[in-house]
Amino acid sequence: MADNRQNTNVTMRTPRARVKGxxxxxxGAGHFWTQRLTAAAxxxxxxxxxxxxxxxxxxxxxxxxxxxxxxxxxxxxxLAVISVTAHMRIGMQVIIEDYVHDKKLKLLSLLANNFYxxxxxxxxxxxxxxxxxxxxx
Amino acid sequence: MAPTVRPTxxxxxxxxxxxxxxxxxxxxxxxxxxxGTALYGGAALVAIWLVAxxxxxAAYGTVAWFFGSIVGRLVLFVYTWILMHHMLGGLRHFIWDxxxxxxxxxxxxxxxxxxxxxxxxxxxxxALALTLR
Numbered sequence: 001m002a003d004n005r006q007n008t009n010v011t012m013r014t015p016r017a018r019v020k021g022x023x024x025x026x027x028g029a030g031h032f033w034t035q036r037l038t039a040a041a042x043x044x045x046x047x048x049x050x051x052x053x054x055x056x057x058x059x060x061x062x063x064x065x066x067x068x069x070x071x072x073x074x075x076x077x078x079l080a081v082i083s084v085t086a087h088m089r090i091g092m093q094v095i096i097e098d099y100v101h102d103k104k105l106k107l108l109s110l111l112a113n114n115f116y117x118x119x120x121x122x123x124x125x126x127x128x129x130x131x132x133x134x135x136x137x
Numbered sequence: 138m139a140p141t142v143r144p145t146x147x148x149x150x151x152x153x154x155x156x157x158x159x160x161x162x163x164x165x166x167x168x169x170x171x172x173g174t175a176l177y178g179g180a181a182l183v184a185i186w187l188v189a190x191x192x193x194x195a196a197y198g199t200v201a202w203f204f205g206s207i208v209g210r211l212v213l214f215v216y217t218w219i220l221m222h223h224m225l226g227g228l229r230h231f232i233w234d235x236x237x238x239x240x241x242x243x244x245x246x247x248x249x250x251x252x253x254x255x256x257x258x259x260x261x262x263x264a265l266a267l268t269l270r
């Protein structure tokens with residue numbers, strides 16, 4: 001938040017903090033921007049994801065692996081996983097900060113949110129790379 | 138400047154959700170958060186599906202069987218709709234971010250378009266997926 005007061009001596013904030021302008025949260029508008037950036041990436045990536053899932057349906061295992069191993073499919077999925085997990089991590093953090101007011105519960109929720117997002121991201125990325133590079137069939 | 142003293146009486150709170158008459162824009166705003174939360178949980182299903190594929194034919198067979206069942210298909214159908222709704226809701230936010238669509242009629246139109254558009258897209262995706270196989 002901009003500090004527009006004439007006399008800025010009446011403040012606990014350091015001049016450096018004012019200059020950085022990152023506010024009480026410590027990250028300024030960074031989350032807002034990242035949320036829009038990943039949203040813009042998610043729209044085409046998730047439409048492609050829906051097509052991939054539809055193509056995967058009813059395929060026997062070797063064919064499913066072959067489709068997932070295609071470089072374009074693997075690349076789209078990797079990009080989607082990175083963008084989506086970053087987006088959902090920030091989204092859930094905002095929800096937690098809005099609705100969970102108990103300090104301990106809030107801290108635990110924020111921790112769990114980060115762990116969940118990272119576990120989902122790493123599990124997906126590992127699986128995609130294993131399938132596409134691992135010669136499973 | 139005198140230090141502010143916190144009063145001991147309960148402060149009046151601003152009216153919460155249950156006080157307001159529901160409007161389209163409000164409903165779609167709340168629904169954007171709900172769909173976001175649902176997609177957050179659904180990401181685990183995607184992870185399970187991918188890890189099963191990487192684990193081998195037996196694991197993949199089990200997961201593929203579940204998603205091919207009636208319950209599994211219902212989950213996927215609702216998931217598609219939620220995804221489309223959240224996506225259109227996000228596009229609506231982009232329109233607002235650019236400074237458009239704030240008139241009353243435009244707000245209402247965008248809110249309705251989010252719901253109607255998400256249903257149309259979902260039905261379209263499933264119709265295409267089921268006919269093109």
